Amino acid sequence: MSTVSTFPKNTWYVAASSQEIGADKPLGRMVCGERIAFYRDAAGKMVAVQDFCPHRGAPLSLGHVCDGQLTCGYHGLVMGCDGKTVSMPGQRVRGFPAIKSFPVAERYGFVWVWTGEAALADEAKLPVLEFFDHPEWAYGGGLYHIACDYRLMIDNLMDLTHETYVHSTSIGQKEIDETPCKTTVEDDTVVTSRFMSGIEAPPFWKMALRANGLPDDQPVDRWQICRFSPPSHVMIEVGVALQGHGGYDAPNDKKAYSVVVDFITPETETSIHYFWGMARKFKPQDAELTNTIRQGQGKIFAEDLEMLERQQKNLLAWPERQLLMLNIDAGGVQSRKIIDRILAAERAGTAALAPAAAPLAA
């Protein structure tokens, strides 16, 4: 890894979904270049320590969790949640060198880790997302590993004209290209929005309309409101409403309204863990619908993988080429400016990110 990081460190990143980490087995995952073992203590509280046993360097993530204690799978060293060895069969462990432990939190069904300066970690800085843990909303999602700079994924999500081309059979349609978008910046939040009127819903949204008990053969209004907040969260309000009912502001029984949730976690400078999902504000109790949408979204989002990985290879092959910054790219460009400002502040040694709330108008 280069000495100058390309991603902020004093911030929370999603490391895993909660259900990836059970009671018995730790999870090994690299976040921001740090190899980390995640596990739950006896109370079920999340713990994150360096994935390195101080005894002989074995990865702790190959071990087991017994009664909430992480036990190395090689020679039985028991690691504490603070990175200090608790015990080891037949050994006095007082003098064992400690390993790094990482601030970690669990919220919204995700495990969040802070790989920067631990003293700056503060759960108050976790994003506030109203659609999680809310009876009017349902959530489903997944995880993809992609070999690209995390900023290419931000670019992707802040410029949805790509849907017309990459996702032409599901959510793409020519009206996206034809309808200008508007980008605004307020503090550390970038919003790029596009509103289309009187169009035919594309296949994914026809499915959603039917799922909400609405006809799929009538003109609709469609909206896309992409909202970047640091370090790399992109929440996208999306939906369609039957025409003539107020569009984005239509009542719930005249529209299908969701938020595309994107947590983009740098693994290395050129690879990410991409946590994608959809929170929807219709038929929240319908678990089968949640599953149908998750499968559909997973298929659609998989269409981006090859493009992003090949784009990354191209950028590495042509490091001298300048990319264009068009109006459609404004969302990504503004997001990168905010990231650059945060990186400069981190290099200068100033404080961590402010809380990255994502207040929705809905």
Next chain:
Amino acid sequence: MSTVSTFPKNTWYVAASSQEIGADKPLGRMVCGERIAFYRDAAGKMVAVQDFCPHRGAPLSLGHVCDGQLTCGYHGLVMGCDGKTVSMPGQRVRGFPAIKSFPVAERYGFVWVWTGEAALADEAKLPVLEFFDHPEWAYGGGLYHIACDYRLMIDNLMDLTHETYVHSTSIGQKEIDETPCKTTVEDDTVVTSRFMSGIEAPPFWKMALRANGLPDDQPVDRWQICRFSPPSHVMIEVGVALQGHGGYDAPNDKKAYSVVVDFITPETETSIHYFWGMARKFKPQDAELTNTIRQGQGKIFAEDLEMLERQQKNLLAWPERQLLMLNIDAGGVQSRKIIDRILAAERAGTAALAPAAAPLAA
């Protein structure tokens, strides 16, 4: 890639067979270290441009061809055949930076590309090969990707004593080793020839004799005339004639006569696209025979792959070792001398290769 290329650039290389590139989809392929997207314009004419969208660096080869225009699969930029952007939804593209376009030609069922100085490109410099598009000849072939320096493949084809060892069950026979070859150089062409008399035909040639309605249990004369022409074409006249009818000069109904066609295209300094095939001058209308021969040749030529790739690894592991240059290696040695002369001329800035015609005596 090293700064000094090991392959000539001001010359035509085969990039693809014509049927690899249809009307709808571009083909992405690296030739001489250049990532190139190939496609057909509205008139079906071949186009070759850098595989890099000037908008955000996506590979254009992941896009589509609509009405003969190459459209980027990421955000819909339409690229022109000259590397200048034609249009993009909602954008003025006048100021977009251009990408490189490459001279490209289509001939003999192949797509030829010129990665050097475009001003020097001239279709008159394409090789003239009489056995293509000729009613007395039939052609079939294929493509292998091999991780070796293109010159190792030239060596391989200019010294057919390897048939005795690598292809012992099909075209190899001890008489190849026992019969001296003769190498001559005229201008930029190297010819290595070997004539064997009164031998038993090996299995592949017995099959060919039978296919031409001839007995396979009689003594034959056999010939191999390897002809190198720059940058890396090797045409090999091969065949057997029933003994006593004039050998190489026997009438067509007393022999089975073919030309092994080898176009060797550098992908990188240590990998190639190897276009192999066989043009035969008997039973040209017999499509099933074409297929049988292609399958047989494909199986035989696949036997070289491991040897060439392992040889390449050995040469990289022992860079200081000098290879021997025996009489049997004269064909490859002389071919490399011609290549070295061309490379020196390219470095000195002098002109491109002369046309590489391959006149056959037949």
Next chain:
Amino acid sequence: MSTVSTFPKNTWYVAASSQEIGADKPLGRMVCGERIAFYRDAAGKMVAVQDFCPHRGAPLSLGHVCDGQLTCGYHGLVMGCDGKTVSMPGQRVRGFPAIKSFPVAERYGFVWVWTGEAALADEAKLPVLEFFDHPEWAYGGGLYHIACDYRLMIDNLMDLTHETYVHSTSIGQKEIDETPCKTTVEDDTVVTSRFMSGIEAPPFWKMALRANGLPDDQPVDRWQICRFSPPSHVMIEVGVALQGHGGYDAPNDKKAYSVVVDFITPETETSIHYFWGMARKFKPQDAELTNTIRQGQGKIFAEDLEMLERQQKNLLAWPERQLLMLNIDAGGVQSRKIIDRILAAERAGTAALAPAAAPLAA
């Protein structure tokens, strides 16, 4: 490879099991960073030469052995056992450059190679192992390729507390952890031993007891005597005896007694060929039992692979971290001291390793 080797060179390493090398085909294998072709001469005697044909650099191991002569599979050069070319069709070979040949020996069903200074090679320096070629003993084993420094495998075998964790379902048991081990060094041999009394045999040893006609439901004494000798051989006396019959010294009909055989051969600085096996001193004629034990041991030893490879990756990722040297690590630590002494002597140019005999008390 670094200029300073991390493994002794003036010593014998196991390169292959004898049955890997038949009469017709050479075997290509890298030992201590040297690419070597192994084959048998006409008398069946083992030969080892550089895997590089002096003609064009092809790997000789892709060739054939005809009448005990190694023939290059590319153009038929015949290589001699001394690295000098014997002949080549149509060539005078007197002036061909020689390749390196390596001292090689065959003993105990293994092929041993000496990659250091040939003048120092001496078969008298081969280890003396009484359990091979002995009617009271039977042997079975296998070969694993592992991407780790050979010393990590020595550490593994000289500290069997890992059995409790890595092999918990077969040979591990908590009493290993609870019973202190004792490490002694005599000349170039390190011995780490552990004796457990009145315990329940773990599943593998219950199987062994039954195989020797003994009950598996009675308390046993169990022993583990790990014996390192340079460069990287670890012989481990293991077994269980019905309690009250003298433990390690119990008569053969009251115990199941074996020696775990480990020959660890560096391939590169970070990869090994690991020859594992078990010599047992009960029911030596029972070939089916040999097979059962080999399969069981193979499954158990495969459990170490991921741990060792991931440990190696961790050590490469954290090169600055010091590993602990606990009492349980004494066997590995002392073994490494001996290795370091030998490496220093090699650098200083003094003589080769003394014979590495492994006298057993049994």
